[in-house]
Amino acid sequence: xxSVDELQPPDRLLMGPGPSExxxxxxxxxxxxxxxxxxxxxxxxxDETQDLLRETLRTDNEWTIPVSGTGSAAMEAAVGNLLExxxxxxxxxxxxxxxxxxxxxxxxxxEAVTIETPWGEPLDPxxxxxxxxxxxxxxxGVVHAETSTGVRQPSMPAITEAAHDHDAFVLADCVTSxxxxxxxxxxxxxxxAYSAGQKCLSCPPGASPLSISDGAMEKVLxxxxxxxxWYLDLSLLEGYWGEERSYHHTAPVxxxxxxxxxxxxxxxxxxxxxxxxxxxxxGALREGLWALGLEPVVAPSARLPxxxxxxxxxxxxxGAVVETMREEHDVEIATGLGAFADEAVRIGCxxxxxxxxxxxxxxxxxxxxxxxxxxxxxxxxxxxxAVNALDE
Numbered sequence: 001x002x003s004v005d006e007l008q009p010p011d012r013l014l015m016g017p018g019p020s021e022x023x024x025x026x027x028x029x030x031x032x033x034x035x036x037x038x039x040x041x042x043x044x045x046x047d048e049t050q051d052l053l054r055e056t057l058r059t060d061n062e063w064t065i066p067v068s069g070t071g072s073a074a075m076e077a078a079v080g081n082l083l084e085x086x087x088x089x090x091x092x093x094x095x096x097x098x099x100x101x102x103x104x105x106x107x108x109x110x111e112a113v114t115i116e117t118p119w120g121e122p123l124d125p126x127x128x129x130x131x132x133x134x135x136x137x138x139x140x141g142v143v144h145a146e147t148s149t150g151v152r153q154p155s156m157p158a159i160t161e162a163a164h165d166h167d168a169f170v171l172a173d174c175v176t177s178x179x180x181x182x183x184x185x186x187x188x189x190x191x192x193a194y195s196a197g198q199k200c201l202s203c204p205p206g207a208s209p210l211s212i213s214d215g216a217m218e219k220v221l222x223x224x225x226x227x228x229x230w231y232l233d234l235s236l237l238e239g240y241w242g243e244e245r246s247y248h249h250t251a252p253v254x255x256x257x258x259x260x261x262x263x264x265x266x267x268x269x270x271x272x273x274x275x276x277x278x279x280x281x282x283g284a285l286r287e288g289l290w291a292l293g294l295e296p297v298v299a300p301s302a303r304l305p306x307x308x309x310x311x312x313x314x315x316x317x318x319g320a321v322v323e324t325m326r327e328e329h330d331v332e333i334a335t336g337l338g339a340f341a342d343e344a345v346r347i348g349c350x351x352x353x354x355x356x357x358x359x360x361x362x363x364x365x366x367x368x369x370x371x372x373x374x375x376x377x378x379x380x381x382x383x384x385x386a387v388n389a390l391d392e
Contacts, residue, residue: 071196085109202351
């Protein structure tokens, strides 16, 4: 083959549904020379990472680890370990990732029952309670932050109460919420939760948070049938991430370096202050979007601060707008998924991207893009509206 040039990817502003902008300190940590995954110095890094994860998840769970893989690996670890063959899992029907939960439940040998809810709306706790009464599930899945729609689940405590009243474990997807919006695992009664590094944590994908309560872990360890995935079997991973620190697999050392630094940044900023920062800058982003003629998909009470799904003005095709933003302005946003694939765009405001500069640059590029596609607007209206919101 011909010679291959040195890697030079384009310099994009990442303001889509993920990956997000990576903090420079996280990139430096990611580039730190690796050491052995059983080196005592790395074991100390593991301990620190686990402590920082517990702080960010607001949990005291001993079983809190970064899974070696992307968020989907943490998701499959959670579903595949908690659900045994023949058991029933309730899954949300209001978005793409509830559907992925269902697929993983079926592949684990379980039965998936969907709580039918329109895309763009959160689950109703009473619907969860009714479904629990009808189907007597072993696990209830909830997507705290639905990446496909921009919906935040505002009633987590009520949902966990409904599930626990029927002796079901609650599994929460907080991939697009952890480190960006309020999530209180222990206080809300969540039994298992998983996330990813490349969203509000502003970290390269590859090491993904997972936390399991004592009760849920007891269920995992008492399984009659072994977990179908050897690699993601928590009863085996316990040897590596537990007290023994015995070999199971070669951990992605540099990914854990990066995750540790991302979590250290959250610790320094303060978790509540970080939640407020996301709320403030996503609010300014939305004011700019509405000023450019976009229309929200999700009602205000359920909007996700870290991700906004909005319909474009003038019937514009989302794909054309996304392409122009990327190719002409080096700004990445995304089309909708599923029910909204042909009518909306998704714009993130996560982690290191939830700042004045990225928000204003995105709105400026979007204003110029809409104008170039024939929409009769002031291209600077979005930036002006966002500045006004931030300066109030």
